[in-house]
Amino acid sequence: VSTQSTGTRLSNAEIQYIVDGVEQDFRSDGRGAEDYRQIELETRILPNTNGSARCKLGKTEVLVGVKAEVVDVDVHAPHIGKLVITADCSAVASPKFVGKGSEVLENDLSNVLSFLYNSTNTIRLKDLCIVKGESCWQLHVDVLFVQCGGNLFDVASIALKAALYNTTLPVVKVSGEGIEMEMEVSDDPYHVWKLDVSNCPICITLYQIGGGFAVDPSEEEVACSEGFVHIGVQPNGDMSSMEKAGAGNIDPTTLLEMVEVGVRVGEEIHKQLNKQLDAEKSLAKL
Amino acid sequence: TKAQGSVYIEQGQTKIVAAVYGPKEVLKREDFSLKGKVMCEFKYMPFSRANTYSEPRQTFEEKVISKTIAEAMEGVIILSKFPKSEVLISIQMIQDDGGTLSLAMTAASVALIDAKIEVRDLVIGCTIRFYNGGRILVDPTAEEEHTKTSEGAGFHLAVMPSLSQVTALKQAGKIEQAQARECIEACWEGCLRIATAVKKLLEETLGEQPG
Numbered sequence: 001v002s003t004q005s006t007g008t009r010l011s012n013a014e015i016q017y018i019v020d021g022v023e024q025d026f027r028s029d030g031r032g033a034e035d036y037r038q039i040e041l042e043t044r045i046l047p048n049t050n051g052s053a054r055c056k057l058g059k060t061e062v063l064v065g066v067k068a069e070v071v072d073v074d075v076h077a078p079h080i081g082k083l084v085i086t087a088d089c090s091a092v093a094s095p096k097f098v099g100k101g102s103e104v105l106e107n108d109l110s111n112v113l114s115f116l117y118n119s120t121n122t123i124r125l126k127d128l129c130i131v132k133g134e135s136c137w138q139l140h141v142d143v144l145f146v147q148c149g150g151n152l153f154d155v156a157s158i159a160l161k162a163a164l165y166n167t168t169l170p171v172v173k174v175s176g177e178g179i180e181m182e183m184e185v186s187d188d189p190y191h192v193w194k195l196d197v198s199n200c201p202i203c204i205t206l207y208q209i210g211g212g213f214a215v216d217p218s219e220e221e222v223a224c225s226e227g228f229v230h231i232g233v234q235p236n237g238d239m240s241s242m243e244k245a246g247a248g249n250i251d252p253t254t255l256l257e258m259v260e261v262g263v264r265v266g267e268e269i270h271k272q273l274n275k276q277l278d279a280e281k282s283l284a285k286l
Numbered sequence: 287t288k289a290q291g292s293v294y295i296e297q298g299q300t301k302i303v304a305a306v307y308g309p310k311e312v313l314k315r316e317d318f319s320l321k322g323k324v325m326c327e328f329k330y331m332p333f334s335r336a337n338t339y340s341e342p343r344q345t346f347e348e349k350v351i352s353k354t355i356a357e358a359m360e361g362v363i364i365l366s367k368f369p370k371s372e373v374l375i376s377i378q379m380i381q382d383d384g385g386t387l388s389l390a391m392t393a394a395s396v397a398l399i400d401a402k403i404e405v406r407d408l409v410i411g412c413t414i415r416f417y418n419g420g421r422i423l424v425d426p427t428a429e430e431e432h433t434k435t436s437e438g439a440g441f442h443l444a445v446m447p448s449l450s451q452v453t454a455l456k457q458a459g460k461i462e463q464a465q466a467r468e469c470i471e472a473c474w475e476g477c478l479r480i481a482t483a484v485k486k487l488l489e490e491t492l493g494e495q496p497g
Contacts, residue, residue, distance in 0.1 A: 111350045119439075121460040227361065229455070239466060242457035245353075247360035249451035252474065256467055263463045 010223055018224045019210035027221070033214040034265055039158065041273075043166045043280060050139075051167025055159035058218060059149025062156050064141065064163040070130065070172075070185065071138040081128020081136040085114045087143040087156065094148060108245075112153050113143065113160065115241050116201050116232040122240050123164070123200055130172050135183065137169060150219040153230055157203035158273060164200060165277050168192035201232040201240040202269060204262040208250055213258055215265055229258050233266025235274065289376075291401025295393045298427060299383035304393035306401040308373035321365040323372040326356035328390060330379045335428075351387060352377075355394055358444055358454040362395065364404045373403060384427040385413035391444040391454060392484065399488060407446035408484060409453050412476035414441045416461055416469050424476045443473035447481035 010018075021027045031037070037058045046052035051066040074082065087109035089102035096102070117123055128137040141163065143156050171191050173184040186192075206213050207225040214221065226248025232241035242259070244250060250258075289305035296302075309322060328351045359375065375394045379386060388411025395409035415426040417438040423430055431440055439459030445452050461469065 107346075107349060108353070111346070115458065119459045234460070238460050238462050239457065240460050242455060242466070243354075244452065244455035245357055247357050249361040249446065249449070249453050250455075252445075252450065252452055252470065255452055255455070256470065259463060259466050 010220060014220070015224050018221055022209040022214050022221070023212040025212070027214065029218070031216075033212060034261055036154075036216045036265070036269065039155075039269075041158065041162055041276060043162050043277070050169060051163045051165070053159045053162035053166070055155050055162065056147075057151060057155045057158075057216070059147055060145070060151055060155045061147040062152075062159045063144040063146055064156070064159040065144075066163050066167045067140045067142075068137050068167070068169050069140070070135050070183070073129070073132075073134060073136045078133040079129055080125035082138040083117060083123065083125065083128075083141065084138065085117070085141045085143065085160070086110050087113060087145070089145045089148065092147075093145050109143065109145075109152060109156065112203065112230055112243065112245075113141075113156055115243065116157060116203055116230075117240075119240055121199055121238070122232075122234070124196060127195065130183065131174055131181065134181075139164075139167070148219075150222045151205065151216045153203045153205050154216065157201070157232075158269070161197060161200045161202055161273065162277060164195055165197045166281075167195055169195070199234055199236075201234045202266060202273070204231050204233050204266045204269070205229065206231070206258040206262050207246075208248060208254065208258075213254060213261075215261070229255070229262070231259065231262040231266065233263055233270070235267065235270040237263055237267050239263065289397075289401070291397045291399070291403070293393055293396045293400055295389060295396065297385060297389050297425065299381055300385055300389055301380040302377060302386075302389055302393045303380060304375065304377045304390070304397040306373060306375050306394075306397040306403065308401070308403065309368040309371035310374065312370055312372050320369045322363070322368040322370075324356050324360045324363060324365070324375065325372055326352045326359065326375040326377065326394070328352040328355060328377045328379070330382065334379045334382045351390065354387065354454055354456065355390055358391060358409060359394055359398065361451075361453050362405050362407060362409055362446065363398065364406060367404050373398075382428060384429075384431045385411075385425055385442075387411065387442045387454075387456060388413045388444060392480065396484060396488070399492070407449045407451075408481060408488075409444050409446055410477040410481045410484060411442060411444035411454070412473045412480060413443075414469060414472050414476065415439075416441055416459070416465065420465070420468075422468065422472045424472060439469075441469045441473055443470060443477065445474060445477045447478055 025032050040056040042054045049065040050068045053064050087106050089097045091098045170186045207228040209225045227246040230243045291306040391411035415423045439461045442456040444454040
């Protein structure tokens with residue numbers, strides 16, 4: 001039973017039923033191994049943030065808020081901004097998350113989501129630099145899980161991309177040099193700029209269940225899985241990251257198949273996501 | 287040493303010590319289970335890396351590596367053989383010159399065998415660095431690993447050589463799907479070559495074939 005499951009218990013017969021279903025590409029709810037459930041997405045829902053999104057998939061619901069602040073630049077990387085992604089499992093989602101119960105899962109989630117954005121191919125941190133060697137924007141991305149029903153990573157990554165898409169940062173005017181340098185952060189709510197999220201990846205997680213594998217599992221399916229692979233898929237089909245996790249070994253041929261399916265599904269989701277985000281943008285002119 | 291099993295492994299300039307304690311009884315009552323548990327603690331020694339000083343407490347990065355190794359080992363150790371117990375794998379990185387995650391996997395696996403804990407197979411790890419343009423460098427040094435991520439990708443793979451199964455995989459940086467296959471194959475080959483050397487050593491020291 002992987003760490004993602006919040007305590008689902010299944011009988012041996014149920015496990016066999018689910019495993020057989022996945023292997024024959026016909027799961028218990030009628031989906032094929034490559035089918036995602038319907039995704040609901042809402043953006044700009046939190047007025048106190050620079051960008052936000054809510055994403056619901058099956059029984060999993062995630063809220064993402066992006067807040068930006070001006071900070072000192074990192075000594076080792078004076079020309080780029082910072083992106084900090086933290087995940088939080090609300091106690092509302094499950095009684096197991098009260099107090100420190102969710103620490104392991106939160107670390108897991110934060111790590112996987114941060115790893116997704118590990119390379120400069122995903123988001124141009126250089127854009128976040130205000131004054132090289134001095135100040136930069138630090139984006140705090142907080143991912144809150146309101147409900148957990150399997151497939152947490154994928155949902156979070158979709159909501160993350162949507163939140164970054166509508167993140168607006170105020171324009172900063174820099175005048176003077178050296179000690180007399182002054183930074184003026186614009187107060188005007190319309191004097192803003194947006195990040196370039198055209199290369200932002202989403203995480204497609206493929207779970208190995210029995211002899212086959214599936215995307216977007218329900219909680220019961222997660223409990224039957226052994227080992228899963230996170231693939232960070234970018235809109236053009238490149239992979240920004242790949243990680244195998246979970247206890248259980250994967251056959252190399254299965255692994256290559258998983259990669260192929262993951263990239264294919266990822267590209268499709270990106271297309272749909274971008275279409276919806278663009279449509280939403282055209283509805284509400286800032 | 288007081289550990290049930292231990293190993294010191296060097297690959298080029300990368301040096302790792304791994305120790306295995308267990309199976310130990312789990313004292314907390316809520317942790318009762320029919321299968322054993324695997325805990326792993328990975329730590330960079332303060333003097334191990336060139337430009338950074340490692341703090342005494344475990345950093346986020348180290349926790350992540352610990353978890354990856356623990357999960358990989360969970361798939362290899364026959365956990366049903368020791369219920370209500372746990373195995374602790376402790377890995378110290380003495381010198382980091384590239385290929386840390388993979389070498390740590392290999393070290394953990396050999397230490398487990400030295401501790402006579404029943405495992406399905408050896409686990410061997412191999413790192414490659416993939417450069418834009420198709421060039422693959424097997425077992426990169428720290429200098430080669432730290433080129434900018436926009437110019438290539440790092441690939442770690444850990445496999446069970448006899449059973450032909452992948453226990454762990456980590457890729458950072460951008461690669462295309464077709465290139466992923468090449469990377470996996472290059473890593474696999476690397477792992478098999480290391481495997482023959484490790485098996486020979488185990489035969490000599492322990493006088494028995496693993497698996």
